[in-house]
Amino acid sequence: MTESLDATDWAILAEVQEDGRIALTELGRRVSLSASATTERLKRLEAAGVITGYRAEVNLEKAGFPVLAVVRLKYPGSRHQPLHRLLEERTEILECLRTTGDDCYTLKIAAGSMAHLEKLIDELAQFGSTTTNVVYSQTLPFRGPRGPVAG
Template sequence: MTEELDETDWSILAEVQRDGRIPFTELGPPGEPQRLGHHRARQALEALGVISGYRADVDLTKVGYAILAVVRLKYPGNRHEPLRRLLGERMEILECLRTTGEDCYTLKVAAGSMAHLESIVDELARFGSTTTNLVYSQPLPYRGPPDPAPVTVSPARTGPRPARSTRTRRRARRPPTPGTTPTRAAAGCGRR
């Protein structure tokens, strides 16, 4: 469910995403007497689940993970529990997204060496075909979403409205193209 956020909420989200350890006493513009209000607004955002947690950004190279890779996995069938178990066991898999399109999953993997990466990819290959891309650099690290652009409402129409026809129009239905069957989802990713 989408929550209604005001300008203060978006300001708090921007500050907390910049620095998750910002003290409550520094939340909000300097010298503003509403800092207690900002503190309560932050607590409300946490209670609503808008702020779902805090984490540290770790420099992977400084802790022994010199290689970062993006692995795409095509996963045939619809038994995903074995993959989910592997995701829980292999902490080197930093992130996993289930996606549409040709690949079913996109994974972010950290490894200490090429041999280490190869062993992880070999484990993933038990589930389907993989494509591995090495990351050279991260020009844009993760950032949270900005305040969405305000919705503009067109001014009210002035003057009389054009008369509507009392006849009901029906659109002609196109017959399905011979030899094709409409599908509900992409094949090959366990979605039927």
């Protein structure tokens, strides 16, 4: 079920997506609420599952992962558990999306080197054919939604 969000909820979401460590008093000031009203709104958004957590943003290159790649995987079988186990084990696989179309999965992978990436691709190849695209730069970093979609 979709949660009904008002303009204040969206303002809170925009602020905490920008800075998950913002002080409640400052957040309240920015969205024109008291700290207690802001706290209540945040708790409601968390309880409803709209806010699912707060995370640190890591600079992959400075953390030793200068190679970023998007890998598409064609998975011919119907038993996906072995792949899911690999996804759990390999923390360099940052994200995995099950998709429609020719490819079954799209993965975002951070690697320490091209050789490291090649090793990961070889591991994935046991599940099906892969297509790898190395990322030159991140034109638009990840961002969450900032408001409702019209229409």
